Amino acid sequence: MKRLLLLPMLFCCLGLFASDTDSILIRMNCHAAEMPQFVEQFFANPALKYYSFDTPFSSISAGYRHRHDNQIIVPEEGDGASEKSFSAEGFMPAGNSSAVWGDAAYTAGKTCNVQWCESADPQIIYPYFTADATGGDFYTESYRFAGGYSRQLKPFTWGATLGYTASHQYRNVDPRPRNVTGKLTLSVGMAYSITTDYMLGTSLEWLKYKQSNEIKFVSETHEEPVYQLTGLGMHYFRFDGASKISDFSGNRYGAVLSLYPLHSGWLMNLMLHRFTFGKTLRDLNKLPLASVWHNSLELTAGYKHDANRFSYAVTAFFDASRRHGSEAIFGDATSGSYPLIGSLEMYADNRYKTGVRGLLSYSQGIRTYSLTAVCNYSHRKSSYAEPELHEIVEGVEGMAKISVRSLLGKKWYGGVGLTSYHFQSVTRCRTGLELNLARAMTDKYAIGIALAASICNYYGEARSNSYNIQINLNF
Amino acid sequence: MKRYFLPILLLLSVLTACDDTLSSSLTRHTVSFAVNLPDEIEPESAINGRITFRNVSTGAETVGTPEETVTLIPGLYDFAYQATALLATGAETTLRFTRNSVNIRGDITLTVNPFSYIESNDLIIAEIFFAGTLNPSGISYSGDDYIKLYNNTDDVIYADGLALVESKFSTTQKYDYTPDIMDEAVTVDAIYVIPGSGCEHPVKPGEYLLLADTGIDHTRLNPYSFNLEHADFEWYDVSTSPAHLDIDSPTVPNLDKWYCYTHSYFMLHNRGFKAYGLARIAVEKDEYLRDYKYDYEYTVVTDAGSFPMSGTAYKIPNDWVVDMVNCSLKASYVWVVCAPMLDMGWTSCGEIDKDKDRFFHSVRRKLLYLNQYGNPVFKDTNNSTADFNRDCVASEIELAGSVMDATGTCCTCITYDGLTPIAQ
Numbered sequence: 001m002k003r004l005l006l007l008p009m010l011f012c013c014l015g016l017f018a019s020d021t022d023s024i025l026i027r028m029n030c031h032a033a034e035m036p037q038f039v040e041q042f043f044a045n046p047a048l049k050y051y052s053f054d055t056p057f058s059s060i061s062a063g064y065r066h067r068h069d070n071q072i073i074v075p076e077e078g079d080g081a082s083e084k085s086f087s088a089e090g091f092m093p094a095g096n097s098s099a100v101w102g103d104a105a106y107t108a109g110k111t112c113n114v115q116w117c118e119s120a121d122p123q124i125i126y127p128y129f130t131a132d133a134t135g136g137d138f139y140t141e142s143y144r145f146a147g148g149y150s151r152q153l154k155p156f157t158w159g160a161t162l163g164y165t166a167s168h169q170y171r172n173v174d175p176r177p178r179n180v181t182g183k184l185t186l187s188v189g190m191a192y193s194i195t196t197d198y199m200l201g202t203s204l205e206w207l208k209y210k211q212s213n214e215i216k217f218v219s220e221t222h223e224e225p226v227y228q229l230t231g232l233g234m235h236y237f238r239f240d241g242a243s244k245i246s247d248f249s250g251n252r253y254g255a256v257l258s259l260y261p262l263h264s265g266w267l268m269n270l271m272l273h274r275f276t277f278g279k280t281l282r283d284l285n286k287l288p289l290a291s292v293w294h295n296s297l298e299l300t301a302g303y304k305h306d307a308n309r310f311s312y313a314v315t316a317f318f319d320a321s322r323r324h325g326s327e328a329i330f331g332d333a334t335s336g337s338y339p340l341i342g343s344l345e346m347y348a349d350n351r352y353k354t355g356v357r358g359l360l361s362y363s364q365g366i367r368t369y370s371l372t373a374v375c376n377y378s379h380r381k382s383s384y385a386e387p388e389l390h391e392i393v394e395g396v397e398g399m400a401k402i403s404v405r406s407l408l409g410k411k412w413y414g415g416v417g418l419t420s421y422h423f424q425s426v427t428r429c430r431t432g433l434e435l436n437l438a439r440a441m442t443d444k445y446a447i448g449i450a451l452a453a454s455i456c457n458y459y460g461e462a463r464s465n466s467y468n469i470q471i472n473l474n475f
Numbered sequence: 476m477k478r479y480f481l482p483i484l485l486l487l488s489v490l491t492a493c494d495d496t497l498s499s500s501l502t503r504h505t506v507s508f509a510v511n512l513p514d515e516i517e518p519e520s521a522i523n524g525r526i527t528f529r530n531v532s533t534g535a536e537t538v539g540t541p542e543e544t545v546t547l548i549p550g551l552y553d554f555a556y557q558a559t560a561l562l563a564t565g566a567e568t569t570l571r572f573t574r575n576s577v578n579i580r581g582d583i584t585l586t587v588n589p590f591s592y593i594e595s596n597d598l599i600i601a602e603i604f605f606a607g608t609l610n611p612s613g614i615s616y617s618g619d620d621y622i623k624l625y626n627n628t629d630d631v632i633y634a635d636g637l638a639l640v641e642s643k644f645s646t647t648q649k650y651d652y653t654p655d656i657m658d659e660a661v662t663v664d665a666i667y668v669i670p671g672s673g674c675e676h677p678v679k680p681g682e683y684l685l686l687a688d689t690g691i692d693h694t695r696l697n698p699y700s701f702n703l704e705h706a707d708f709e710w711y712d713v714s715t716s717p718a719h720l721d722i723d724s725p726t727v728p729n730l731d732k733w734y735c736y737t738h739s740y741f742m743l744h745n746r747g748f749k750a751y752g753l754a755r756i757a758v759e760k761d762e763y764l765r766d767y768k769y770d771y772e773y774t775v776v777t778d779a780g781s782f783p784m785s786g787t788a789y790k791i792p793n794d795w796v797v798d799m800v801n802c803s804l805k806a807s808y809v810w811v812v813c814a815p816m817l818d819m820g821w822t823s824c825g826e827i828d829k830d831k832d833r834f835f836h837s838v839r840r841k842l843l844y845l846n847q848y849g850n851p852v853f854k855d856t857n858n859s860t861a862d863f864n865r866d867c868v869a870s871e872i873e874l875a876g877s878v879m880d881a882t883g884t885c886c887t888c889i890t891y892d893g894l895t896p897i898a899q
Contacts, residue, residue, distance in 0.1 A: 217831075219831065220609070220613030220614070220831060220881070221609070221613055221831050221832075221834075221880075221881035221882075222831050222832055222881075223827060223829070223830055223831050223832070225806065225826045225827050226827075234533070236532060236533075237530075237531075237532060237533050237534030237535075238531050238532045238533075238534075239806070240805065240806060240826070240827075241804075241805065241806030241826050241827030241828070241830075242806040242807060242827070242828070285778070327532065329532055329549065329550050329551060330532070330551070331551060331576065331578060332551070332575075332576040332649060332809070332810070333648075333649055333809045334649050334650060334651055335649075335650050335651065335773070335774055335775055335776040335781075337776055337777075341551070341578060341580070342549055342550070342580065344501060344548065344549060344550070345501075385501050385548070386501065386533065386535065386548050387535065
């Protein structure tokens with residue numbers, strides 16, 4: 001039923017978009033440009049999103065993604081995944097002084113052999129997973145809707161985006177987790193034109209996150225203990241096996257300050273976020289087991305030159321985050337409830353990454369050659385207080401991508417990209433290949449296919465292969 | 476712009492890259508000890524003292540000696556003390572003390588009042604089979620639960636008058652019961668006494684006494700169960716509920732029912748949330764039922780508010796208690812429902828509430844050694860955690876060679892204590 005509801009919403013979303021005087025292939029080529037992707041983080045401010053593209057472009061896609069690892073590399077990600085998706089997205093400058101954009105997606109898939117994590121969104125709630133020793137495959141369904149609007153009222157531009165993502169994750173054999181998550185995002189932004197070419201923007205973001213996590217066993221003969229993990233292999237010993245229903249609830253607040261040149265000039269983006277969430281055990285009278293605060297900072301500064309023929313950009317970046325988790329201490333469970341007698345900060349995950357990114361793009365008529373490169377140093381230290389545990393991961397990463405995209409005659413558009421990625425300290429090496437091909441059916445519509453494949457080799461025998469295929473209707 | 480970028484970057488690097496070590500930021504408290512030895516023990520004769528703190532939240536144990544201090548992070552701890560001491564007679568005794576739920580929130584001096592452990596010279600509980608079995612459809616079957624007593628001494632012991640009791644309070648749910656009589660007595664809700672004039676039911680050294688729920692051949696009702704027709708006694712109740720009638724075995728004599736909370740029939744707690752014990756009640760039945768009632772009050776706190784409650788049970792003075800065994804579950808354990816001098820620990824079948832692995836399993840006392848007559852001598856230190864093997868195949872299943880798990884696998888091994896095989 002939900003899927004049936006999704007389709008009209010998708011088309012409503014797409015109904016916003018009108019055609020443009022440029023042909024579809026030219027608009028595709030414009031939206032595939034490397035420079036907007038390179039400065040994509042600036043468009044997190046919905047006011048600056050207005051300046052991202054000059055032409056409208058929409059697409060409806062059906063895709064399939066597959067990943068296979070020859071062994072478990074990250075336990076909570078399993079050793080493979082496959083996912084079918086149906087999505088639509090679009091951007092349209094509306095009139096002379098406003099823009100509207102939106103996206104909607106439905107995905108359904110399976111993650112294979114997930115271990116030590118029965119919760120959804122492990123990257124959000126780590127390290128406080130609910131887990132058991134069995135694990136297994138996870139089936140996932142998710143829906144996403146988002147839309148935004150921005151308007152220019154010179155010298156100001158304002159904008160807002162609203163999005164909601166819901167997902168449902170489950171398994172049909174014991175242990176049977178059922179995780180329902182919801183993410184509501186709201187962002188409002190403002191930009192001020194300080195010169196004809198420079199915008200000074202600021203935006204505020206809010207994210208509301210919720211997850212309910214319930215595990216059931218229907219076997220008459222066996223039931224696994226459920227653990228409440230607390231980081232670096234530790235678990236809350238007292239409640240091992242005592243609770244099978246937990247809830248996560250959190251809020252993330254963010255502020256962004258940007259200096260953005262519309263064409264060429266110096267750029268700077270500072271993003272600050274604070275995310276706090278708590279985990280409660282519902283079947284123990286909503287026992288507040290753990291709480292987390294996560295502060296992050298992302299600073300990017302550099303220079304970009306955006307021209308018709310020769311474009312380049314170079315930025316230095318510094319990203320840092322600190323995540324600290326506290327475990328509640330409960331007194332004697334007298335009178336049927338656990339009195340909260342204190343809280344101890346037991347887990348910390350502090351990390352930073354600094355480096356430079358560069359883009360070089362050369363257009364020769366209908367053909368564009370580009371080189372994107374990133375080199376950075378990253379450091380991550382995770383700690384647990386008692387017993388004293390530390391895990392440090394650090395190293396230098398390098399990534400280079402070369403790509404060519406071109407109109408192929410009047411009817412065809414094609415692009416190819418080759419990516420090579422190295423992470424020194426764990427000797428991880430990833431090589432990827434992307435292919436895009438589209439054929440214009442009319443001046444307004446094109447059908448395309450996008451293929452991407454990557455091979456990632458880790459130290460030792462571990463290897464991860466993935467591919468992604470997508471069929472698009474572009475207009 | 477360029478002027479400010481590098482200094483800002485450097486400043487941010489310094490602010491965020493410094494790696495704090497979390498454990499150094501944790502406050503640690505110092506705990507010292509004041510040990511008040513019993514009058515009969517000279518302070519210098521107490522040796523090999525050992526203290527253990529177990530963090531209730533993390534399960535981590537910190538050990539030390541009472542002469543030194545220990546440092547602990549704030550939290551809730553279970554504390555145990557043990558030492559060896561020489562009595563004036565030259566005999567060696569073990570000193571013990573436990574205190575659960577010690578809240579460490581600052582530097583403290585913990586008062587330790589150890590008691591001298593005296594070896595039992597009466598029957599002990601060797602095994603409790605409370606979980607029951609499953610039938611071939613995987614449905615829980617009850618009625619084949621039992622408790623096995625054992626003569627761990629070198630003398631013949633008469634079982635006449637020995638009472639089997641069940642604790643009123645659950646080890647998985649705690650309230651502040653007032654008045655608190657735990658230091659003086661055990662609160663019970665079932666008392667079944669072995670009949671006899673005093674010399675009718677001798678139990679020789681190394682012999683067992685089997686007390687069953689229903690002394691029938693259970694395989695007729697459940698092919699995955701076993702025969703209990705050879706039980707020495709059964710607890711039988713005349714039920715006032717026609718829908719829940721007990722079965723009175725014609726071949727097994729009944730225990731003398733002094734009191735039971737239920738109006739239907741009594742069975743051991745299927746998940747093992749209670750303590751079971753043996754007592755020699757020193758007064759006559761009528762006098763006991765008249766004078767040893769215990770009225771208590773407690774408060775239930777819920778989201779809807781606090782509700783004062785009251786209850787009535789019977790109390791068995793600690794001096795009359797011969798043996799106590801607390802049963803619980805790791806996932807649900809809250810407290811030990813008797814004084815530490817009777818039992819300092821608890822044992823279990825299964826890990827979690829309603830654990831389906833508990834069926835066919837029992838708790839069995841650990842074998843120490845075989846004496847010169849070949850009789851097993853079992854561990855009895857009044858600490859069920861240390862004295863019992865958990866999750867053992869029930870001894871009656873071993874003896875019958877009957878089904879020992881839900882898949883219908885038959886047991887082929889006979890053991891003394893669930894672990895040590897008996898040489899054929």
